[in-house]
Amino acid sequence: MMDLSITTRDLNLWYAKFQALRQVSVEIKHGLITSLIGPSGCGKTTLLRCFNRVNERYGYVTTTGEIRILGKNIYDPDVSLVELRKSVGMVFQRPNPLPLSVYENVVFGLRIHGERHELERARLDEAVEKALSEVGLWDDLKDRLDTKASTLQLEQQQKLCIARLLPLKPEVILLDEPCSALDVDGTRAIEELLFSLKGRYTMLIVTHNMAQARRASDECLYMLLGEIVEHRRTEDLFLHPQDPRTAEYIEGRYG
Amino acid sequence: MSSSSSQRFTATPLSRRKARQEALARWIFCGMAVAMIVPLLLIVGYLFERAWPSLSLSFLLEVPARGMTEGGIWPALVGTIYLVFLSLAVSAPIGILAAVYLNEYAGDHxxxxxxxxxxxxLAGVPSIVHALFGLGAFVYAARFGYSIVSASLTLAIMTLPVIIASTREALASVPRSFREACWNVGATRWQTIRAVVLPNSISGILTGVILQVSRAAGETAPIMFTGAVFYKVVQKGDFFAYGLHQQCMALSMHLYTLSTQVPGVKESIPFATAVVLLGAVLLVNATAIALRVYLRARKRW
Structure with missing residues (x-):
């Protein structure tokens, strides 16, 4: 029996009057890569954005139900969004490094969350080396930490966006189609990176690319019209889909 | 078959007609664009030609002489500088901070x-109405009297909405993805603004503010009602000529006075005054452009 990292119960979400999530109850296991697949507009990204409550920044959102991350309901009134988002970071479709140097991008989270006296240079240097090493950028960038992050290649930018989360020691990393702006090599590099991070972080990845879900995830969630249709081990879902709607989608007859 | 294939892709009467219309449309649009610069060149050229006999450094530094029919414009120049800087010192911080609130914090309710x-x-209110408001609010109600303070505050109210609008535009041009990146590591809105939004919009904000210099310098009605006078005794070249509670002369007002109120003014003096006003405004605008180019060159995304 594996630990659960995220559980939701009867999660419903409305954008103004439009219901984007319907009675979503899922259990995401700790340390695994779980992929979310489904046709456009099925609520994958919405569900992802629920997990650090960043949805609330995008306008009129009403949510009911509960989301527990490591046992704590994140809709409890005593939850601090700042602390929540520190633990649950997100990576976007287009790499979005801040218009700062590579170094400042990596320590950005520390600067935001730390008291001034905790931010000695040595500690920051160490955090940068650790984070960049984890994502495999250290050797390439150690002599160029002062270059603007926006001048890096896209693949490096995306890795940097992942590295930016790591100094905050997140529990969960949410990835919203992290490879759709990258070429084949970039995609493979990011997938390998996710694989190497497995076990330490719980990762949720939204993808339009079924082959990617199949290659890169341990478990897979198929969503349709705001509902969870099927959630099983990736292998099982693709080889023996239980629900006819899943079968239609993965065989390419729908979507 | 060979005859029909040789006719392929050649112009038909219809496509020739469309090409003629295309050329015509292009010339009309281009003509209108050129027409824009003609008045500017004419105005500037005419002003310079008429003003030429009076233009000199001493014209800037001298005080008006012989009942303002001769001499220079120093008191008016200094007065305008006072008014513009004081008014922007008030309206720029308020306008920028208000715009930050409206663009970054305010929800849609x-x-x-x-x-x-x-x-x-407020941006659409005529300046004469601002003048009346300034007269009532600052001169009488707030008891600042007819003074530089009253006139500057009136100008500040007048420039405020435009500064808010231009600042909002500058803030809105910062890509959303930067904000998302900040939110998702748990930055508060203020941290986001300070670390990312302001540094990347500062060039646009400054440009918007500086462009208001020309408006503040050029308006006559608001200061005429609240703090500008026809004539005031000032030492030649004295930059600290006015106290803030005093009335002052100003270029726009001076131009109006010379042109309409004083008989026997040497003919080139009003034109020279206009050239100075125009030159000062163009200088400030050029500074704004230079600043924008400089700050743009530093940011890259």
Missing amino acids: WFNRLINLAVIN
Whole structure:
């Protein structure tokens, strides 16, 4: 029996009057890569954005139900969004490094969350080396930490966006189609990176690319019209889909 | 078959007609664009030609002489500088901070829509109405009297909505993805603004503010009602000629006075005054452009 990292119960979400999530109850296991697949507009990204409550920044959102991350309901009134988002970071479709140097991008989270006296240079240097090493950028960038992050290649930018989360020691990393702006090599590099991070972080990845879900995830969630249709081990879902709607989608007859 | 294939892709009467229309449209649009610069060249050229006999450094530094029919414009120049800087010192911080609130914090509900509406309408109020408001509010109600303070505050109210609008535009041009990146590591809105939004919009904000210099310098009505006078005794070249509670001369007002109120003014003097006003405004605008180019060159995304 594996630990659960995220559980939701009867999660419903409305954008103004439009219901984007319907009675979503899922259990995401700790340390695994779980992929979310489904046709456009099925609520994958919405569900992802629920997990650090960043949805609330995008306008009129009403949510009911509960989301527990490591046992704590994140809709409890005593939850601090700042602390929540520190633990649950997100990576976007287009790499979005801040218009700062590579170094400042990596320590950005520390600067935001730390008291001034905790931010000695040595500690920051160490955090940068650790984070960049984890994502495999250290050797390439150690002599160029002062270059603007926006001048890096896209693949490096995306890795940097992942590295930016790591100094905050997140529990969960949410990835919203992290490879759709990258070429084949970039995609493979990011997938390998996710694989190497497995076990330490719980990762949720939204993808339009079924082959990617199949290659890169341990478990897979198929969503349709705001509902969870099927959630099983990736292998099982693709080889023996239980629900006819899943079968239609993965065989390419729908979507 | 060979005859029909040789006719392929050649112009038909219809496509020739479309090509003629295309050329015509292009010339009309281009002509209108050129027409824009003609008046500017004519105005500047005419002004310079008429002003030429009076233009010199001493014209800037001298005080008016012989009942303002001769001499220079120093008191008016200094007065305008006072008014412009004081008014922007008030309106720029208020305008920028208000715009940050409206763009970064305010949600879309009735109160903020009301503020938006107020900003838009305030921008459309004629300057003479601002003048009357300034007279009532600052000169009488606040008891600042006819003074530089009253006139500057009136100008500040007048420039405020435009500064808010231009600042909002500059803030809105910062890509959303930067903000998302900040939110998702748990940055507060203020941290986001300070670390990312302001540094990347500062060039646009400054440009918007500086462009208001020309408006503040050029307006006559608001200061005429609240703090500008026809004539005031000032030492030649004295930069600290006025106290803030005093009235002052100003270029726009001086031009009006010379042109309409004083008989026997040497003919080139009003034109030279206009050239100085225009030159000062163009200089400030050129500074704004240079600053924008400089700050643009530093940021890359």
